[in-house]
Amino acid sequence: MKIDRLKMGTDTFDGLGGGRILRAAPAKPESYIPYQAEVVDIDVESSNTYLLSLRPMDEEDDHVPINYSPGQFLMVSVFGLGECPISIASSPTRDPLQICVREAGRITQGIMAARIGDVLGIRGPFGNGFPLGSMRGENVLIAGGGSGFATLRSLINYIADDREKFKEVTVVYGARTPQDLYFTTEYGSWQAAEIEVGITVDMIDATWKGDVGLVTSLLADLDPAPGASALCGPPMMIRAVAKDLLGRGFLKQDIHISLERHMKCGVGKCEHCTMGRYHVCTDGPIFSYDVVEDLI
C-alpha cells in the first residue's frame, strides 16, 4: 500500500527514496489503524518546537521503513488525544524518519510530552510532495517562514544529497526571533553543499548579528535566478514572496506552495481540508501558484 500511494504521485516519486521497502505493510491498507512508531530521539529546535526521530515498527517491534517523498505528511496519533497532520521534516535520503512539532493544540502538546521509547501512531505518508521531476535541472529557490520551514528542510536535505542534479539553489528563511529559528546547526552543511542560505528575523536580541526584516528583503539581496521554487509559511508571506518571484521572472506554475489545513482523515474523505474543489490532503499539500492564486 505504501508503494501504491507513491504511485499516485509518480511525478513526484523519486528513485532515491525507493527500494527501501523490505516487506509489505502489516496493517490492512484502507484501515484507519496506524503503525506504531517509537520515539528514538528528541532535539529541541526552539522553546516550543521539537524535532522527533521515529522508528516505525510492525507488531513484532521490527523496523518498517516508510517510503516517502519531500513535502508529504503523516497523520500522527497520540492515543487518547487524537490524530493530526504533521509534515515530514527528514529527507528520504537520510535515516531516521523525523517530524518537527510545534506546540499548537492538545495533540501537539501530547506529541511533545512523549519521551524516548514512547510510542506514537503514524499513518501515511499522504499527499503529493514536491514535484522533484520538474525541479531537477532547474534553479531552485526555497522560501520558508516560521514553522513552515519543517517541510522545506526535507527538500533542502534531499537536494543537498543529490546536489549535482540541480542548478543554483537558494534558501531564504525568516522567523519571529532568533530563538524561533529551526535547524540552525544544519545551515553550514547546506552552504558546504553550495546552497546559498539567507536567514532573517523580525525581532532581534543582543546575540543576533544577521539580517532583520522580511524574507522578501533577502530575495532582494540574493537575487535568485528564475527557475522552480518551493514555498511554505504564513499566507501573508506566501503572497508577498510569490509576487516578488513573479517580478523576477518566475512562472506561476513553477511556484510550488505547501498549504496547511485542518484535517481529520488524510485520505480525502472527511472534507475538513477542502479548498474549493481541492482536497489539500490528496490533491496537495503542494499546489502550484496558478492553481491556488485565488484560494490562498
Add this chain to the structure above:
Amino acid sequence: MTSTTAFFLRREDLIHLLEELSGTVEVVAPVLVWDEAAFATWRGEALALDDKNPLASPVEFFLPKKEVLFRYVQYSGRYTFSEDPPKARLIFGMRACDLRALKVIDGIFGADLSDLPYASKRRSTIIVALNCTSPGEGCFCRSMGSGPVAEEGYDLLLTDLGRGYLVEAGSPAGVYILRAHHRHFEEADPEDIKEKGRLLALAEEKMIKRGPFPNPEKIREAIDGADWEEAGRRCLACGGCSFVCPVCHCFSVLDQGVPDGERLRCRDSCILSGFSRMTSGANPRPDPGERLRHWYLDKFLYIPEKTGLFGCVGCGRCSRVCLGEADRWSFFKEATE
C-alpha cells in the same frame, strides 16, 4: 421490464419473508418510532411503509452518526488494535434517492484510498429497495435524475401493487433470496409488470412540475450570482441539513479512553462554524454565507466532477429540517429561474 426473475409476493407474506430473513441477518426496516417512520432493527412490528421516507436516511447504516474505527489496548508501552467485524444486515424499504446517495458515496469513499469501515459495511449489507409510487410533498428526485424509480444498486426491488408486491432481483444475492425463500413467491403475471409500469409513470407524472433537470452551467451561474451574504443571514449554521442529507459524509475523528480506548468517527458538517478552523485559529470559511456557498458548490459542481453524479439526490430532507428558512430547494429554484 420483463424479467425472468420477477415474482409476486402477497401482502401478508412480506412479514413472513422478513421473519425468515431475520433468522440469519439483522433486518432493518422503516417502523414507527415515536410516531414517526424511522429505519431501525426490525423485531416483528408493523412496517411504516406508507409514511414519508424517514428523516434519517438508511445510508446511516453505512456511515453511522457515530462509529468505532478501532480499539486500542496498551500493554507495556505498546499497543494492540482491533476492528469490529461488519454485521450481516439486510435493509428493507430503501428508496431510489437513498440508493443514488449510496452510489455517490461509493464514488468518494470507494475511490483512491478506499475507506475500509465503509467498504466492509457495504459488502456485508443486502439492500431490498422499494419503488416510490407516492412521492412526498417536498421530493424532487426526478429533477435530479435519481428517482422515483429505482434503477440500480439493489439486491431486490419491490413495487407496491396494492394487493401485493412485484419483486425483482438486481444481483446474485437477490436471486439467491428469491430461490431460498421461493415458497413465499408466486410467478409474476404479465399484468403485474404492466401495472408496475403504470404506477411508476403516474409517480413520475406527479413530479414533473417540480423543476427541470439542472444544467451544470446554469448552476454555476446561479451560484456565482447568488447573494450569499443574504443567504448567510438566513442560515443559522446549525448543520441540520447536513445531518439529514444522505450524501453528506463530513466526519470528525476523536479518541476516547486512556491508556485503552476507542477511536471514534462522528458525523460533522461543513456548515458548522468551526469545521475548517485550524489550531492556530485561522478559519478559511468564517462566514455562514461562504459555508453555504461551499455546500452548494460541492453538491452541484465538485461531487459531479469527481463521481459523475450530482451530490444532491432530491430527497428534500434538508428542507424538512431547516430552521432558518433557507429552504434549500426553493432557494435554489429561485436562483436558477
